[in-house]
Every structure is written in C-alpha cells, then in structure tokens.
Amino acid sequence: xxxxxxxxxxVLFFLADAQAQRGKQLSPLLNLNSGNYQNKGWLFAPGLTYxxxxxxxxxxxxxxxNEGVLDTLYSGSFDASGKIGAYFGIGRFHFFKQxxxxxxxxxxxxxxxxxxEETFEGMMRQENTLVPTSNTAYFNRHxxxxxxxxxxxxxxxxxxxxxxxxxxxxxxxxxEKYETTGLRTFLLEEQADPFQxxxxxxxxxxxxxxxxxLLVASVETPxxxxxxxxxxxxxxPMFSSRYRPIIFTLRMMFFSRTKAADxxxxxxxxxxxxxxxxxxxxxxxxxxxxKRR
Numbered sequence: 001x002x003x004x005x006x007x008x009x010x011v012l013f014f015l016a017d018a019q020a021q022r023g024k025q026l027s028p029l030l031n032l033n034s035g036n037y038q039n040k041g042w043l044f045a046p047g048l049t050y051x052x053x054x055x056x057x058x059x060x061x062x063x064x065x066n067e068g069v070l071d072t073l074y075s076g077s078f079d080a081s082g083k084i085g086a087y088f089g090i091g092r093f094h095f096f097k098q099x100x101x102x103x104x105x106x107x108x109x110x111x112x113x114x115x116x117e118e119t120f121e122g123m124m125r126q127e128n129t130l131v132p133t134s135n136t137a138y139f140n141r142h143x144x145x146x147x148x149x150x151x152x153x154x155x156x157x158x159x160x161x162x163x164x165x166x167x168x169x170x171x172x173x174x175x176e177k178y179e180t181t182g183l184r185t186f187l188l189e190e191q192a193d194p195f196q197x198x199x200x201x202x203x204x205x206x207x208x209x210x211x212x213x214l215l216v217a218s219v220e221t222p223x224x225x226x227x228x229x230x231x232x233x234x235x236x237p238m239f240s241s242r243y244r245p246i247i248f249t250l251r252m253m254f255f256s257r258t259k260a261a262d263x264x265x266x267x268x269x270x271x272x273x274x275x276x277x278x279x280x281x282x283x284x285x286x287x288x289x290x291k292r293r
Contacts, residue, residue, distance in 0.1 A: 027158045029208070037212050037255040039096075043106055045089035047249030051116040053080030054235070054242050076122010076133070080241035085113030085140075089147065093253055103153040103163075110145040112171060112247070118239040135182040137239050139191075142175040149202065158208075163216070165202040171195070192236045197227040204251070214253040221246050 091108015117138045124133035149167035156162060173194040204218030221244060222234040235242035 026155055029153065029155055029158075029161060036257055038258055039255075040092065040094040041212075041253060041255040043089070043091050043093050043108065043251055043253045045087070045091075045110070045249040045251045047087040047089070047247060049085040049087050049112060049114055050246045050248070051082035051085075051114055051236070051243035052246060053082055053116060053118075053244075075130075076120055076124075078118055078120055078240050080116065080118045080239075080243065082243060083115035083117065085115045087112050087247055087249060089145075089249065089251075091147070101152070102150045105148070105150050106251075107148045108146075110147055110169075112143040112145045112245075114141045114143065114236065114243075114245055115139065116238060116241075116243050118241050120240075133182070135180060138177075138179045139238050140177045141173045143171040143196075144174050145169055145171045151202075153206070160208075161206045163204045163206060163218075165204070165218075165220075167200050167202065167220075168198070169200055169222075170197045190237050190239060192238055193228050195227060196225065196236075198222040198234065199224040199226070212255040212257075214251075214255075216251040216253065217249070218251060219246060219248050 087110065089108055089110035091106055091110075093104055093106040095104040096102060115138075117136060119137075120133065120135045122133060123130040125131075147167060147169045149165045151163045151165040153161050153163045176191075176194065178191070200220050200222045202218050202220035204216045206214060206216040209215045224232065224234050230237065233242070235244045
C-alpha cells in the first residue's frame with residue numbers, strides 16, 4: 001500500500017506542476033465566464049473489473065491430535081487467479097474555477113462485479129492417511145456502490161489531458177455466489193465482509209470529443225480499507241488468498257446547458273458557464289460563409 005500512496009503522491013505533484021507550466025502556453029480547457037454550458041452535468045461510466053491475486057503460495061495446516069502431536073490436515077499449494085467482471089456507474093460532476101487544488105469532483109452510484117478463483121493442489125488427511133487432493137473454488141460478487149472522487153488535471157494539449165484522483169467508495173454485496181469443484185473443504189474458510197468502505201486512487205487520460213462532451217479513460221484501485229480495517233490492507237480476502245480489485249472505465253461526461261433566460265442579454269451573468277467557447281471547438285473560431293443569394 002505504501003508504494004501505491006507514493007505513486008499517487010508523485011502523480012498529483014506532476015499534475016500540479018504540469019498545470020502550472022502549461023497553463024500559459026495552451027488554450028484553457030475550460031472557460032467559466034460566458035456561454036451556453038454550465039460547469040456541471042451528468043456522467044455515465046461503463047467499464048470492466050479485474051481481480052489481481054497474490055502470487056503462488058505454499059501452505060501447510062496442522063491440528064492438535066489431542067495427544068500433544070501436531071498432525072498435518074492438508075499440505076500443498078494455492079494458486080489464485082483473477083477474472084473479468086462488469087461495471088457501470090452513473091452520477092454527477094462539477095468543475096471548479098482554475099488555479100484551485102481540485103479541478104473537479106464527481107459522485108454517484110455504480111454496479112460492480114468482482115470475480116475470482118482459487119485452486120489447491122496437494123495432500124489432505126482422510127482418516128489416518130494423506131491422499132492427493134485437488135480443489136477449485138470460485139466467487140462472484142454483485143456490489144451496489146456509492147462513490148465520490150476529487151481530481152487534479154495536467155493539460156497536455158488543447159484537447160487532451162491526464163488526471164489523478166483520490167476518492168471514497170462504499171460497496172455492499174447485494175448478491176454473492178460461491179462454488180467449489182472437488183472436495184468441499186477448507187477453501188471456503190474465509191469470505192470478505194459484504195460491506196466495504198474504502199479509499200481509492202485513480203489515473204486517467206481525457207479527451208475533448210465535442211463541445212460540451214468529455215471522454216475519460218481511467219483505471220482505479222483501492223488504497224485503504226476503513227471498514228473492515230484488514231490491518232490497513234486494501235485487498236479483498238477470499239478463501240485462502242487476497243485479491244486487488246482494478247476498475248477500468250470510460251467516463252462519458254455531458255455538460256448541462258444553461259437556461260434560456262441566462263443566455264439572453266449580457267455575458268456578464270455569473271450564472272453562465274461556457275466550458276468550451278467557439279474557439280475551443282475544432283473549426284469553431286471560423287465564421288461560416290454566407291450563402292449567395
């Protein structure tokens with residue numbers, strides 16, 4: 001987790017420096033002084049999840065045979081593997097004026113599927129004999145999630161940027177399924193709590209696709225579990241392994257238009273918020289030729 005926190009800190013520092021250095025050379029991404037768009041709107045975030053497991057693990061489990069001697073119950077190796085799941089989020093976003101520590105925030109609801117498996121190959125005691133054993137266990141969790149994020153932008157060009165974010169999420173497993181093949185034994189000995197309250201970090205690449213439309217491809221992972229605490233670990237304990245959830249999304253952000261009453265008359269109305277301006281759309285600064293009569 002320390003490496004992740006250090007990486008996030010370096011990314012945020014780079015973004016702040018990039019914003020300061022490039023802000024004077026590039027056209028601003030946002031113009032909050034006049035126009036037809038507000039500085040907020042709706043976002044939709046389809047995506048995928050993947051659970052990164054810990055490395056291969058050899059393990060032995062012994063129990064007291066009531067005669068002061070430890071007998072091996074099972075001994076072998078665990079191999080965990082991640083699986084792809086579905087993700088979809090919907091929410092609101094809000095941009096702030098330039099030269100602030102946070103450039104924008106978003107918040108909303110999401111559906112998050114987390115899947116994985118664990119295989120055991122080894123020996124297991126049956127009566128007084130150790131016999132070869134092979135087990136595989138699967139988990140599939142369907143989570144309802146609340147999320148909040150704060151982002152800092154580093155502008156790359158008039159139409160592209162990178163961003164780093166920190167946020168919170170509260171997940172609840174509304175449905176979960178566990179299956180095993182082979183002997184149903186110790187593989188189901190640990191299941192993560194259905195409620196998870198976490199801090200997470202994200203990194204993304206943004207593109208101004210159209211006037212009033214942003215596209216952001218991002219990757220997100222937890223960096224700290226608050227509930228349950230898990231001794232500060234941010235991975236999900238399942239079976240005899242731990243899994244790191246990774247979320248890949250394409251966030252489609254649509255700015256809300258200003259009301260008609262706000263667009264009539266002067267451009268000094270503080271409620272107006274033109275996030276693009278004609279010069280920010282490709283070819284928008286050129287006046288259209290009048291048709292010949």
